[in-house]
Amino acid sequence: MVNYDPSARLPSSKELPDSDDTPVDNQLQKSIPDLLRSVLAMAWADSMDWFFGIRMGIYYDPGLPAIVPDAFLSLGVKRFYDENLRSSYVLWEEKKLPILVLEVVSQIDRGEYSTKKAEYARLGFLYYVIYNPFRCDKPRLEVYKLVNNAYELLNGDRVWLPEIGLAIGMERGTYLGIPREWLYWYDEQGQRLFTPQEQAKQAQQEAQEALRRVQLLAERLRSLGIDPDSLT
Incomplete structure (x- = not known):
């Protein structure tokens, strides 16, 4: 956990670097968090008290560089402050720890199972999610919860997170036209939340069905000698 002296002069988010100049190792490290964020943006569209950061610096000590997980989720914070959005996530300004951090493992070992895991536990992030698409003999998705520090x-390929009100899991699907295994959010009944593309497709199908029903009704009226246009 982190604590700050309220009388100390701490740098603001506008004064801190907004990048650690570390390149993303592969496309999945951006695409997987993008999917999770886009689904939340639809599922929680009317809620303004959450934030999902992707490759954004989390400042926890004014004397140290930021840590930069592949993604993180915070609850109970403003979704955005102004039109310029956040440049970084500064704990002494936000006053809320991220509830979940995510690492997507690349072919280069970045300490996801060792140093990062220990650091995230020390900082007090409740959930730590690791997805390793390159694993064959061990689980590709691991979800950890902080218990007694x-x-x-x-356990499981789909894990319920009661503090978030959703489960996280993996299954094959298509996102941005790419068929593969993705991480998804699920509701309490185990139903997967739609991606924006899936929701748009469903809305289009429902509109087509509604139009077809109208056309069938018009044909039925005409068969009975009634002009449907005269009813409008």
Whole structure:
């Protein structure tokens, strides 16, 4: 956990660097968080008290560089402050720890199972999610929960997160035209939340069905000698 002296002069988010100049190792490290964020943006469209950051610096100590997970989710904070959005996530300004951090493992070991795991536990992030698409003999998705200051592995390919009100899991699907295994959010009944593309497709199908019903009704009226246009 982190604590700050309220009388100390701490740098603001506008004064801190907004990048650690570390390149993203592969496309999945951006695409997977993008999917998770886009689904939340639709599921929680009317809620303004959450934030999902992607490759954004989290400042937890004014004397140290930011940590930059592939993604993180915070609850109970403003979704955005102004039209310029956040440049970084500064804990002494936000006053809320991220509730979940995500790392998508690349072919280069960046300490996801060791140093990062220990650091995130020390900072007090409740959930730590690791997705490793390159694993064959071990689970590709691991979800840890902080219990007594240490991470405990939660079982299953789909894990319910009661503090968030959603489950996170993996399954094959198509996102941005790419068929593969993706991470998704699920509701309490285990139903997967739609991506924006899936929701748009469903809305289009429902509109086509509604139009077809109208056309069938018009044909039925005409068969009975009634002009449907005269009813409008």
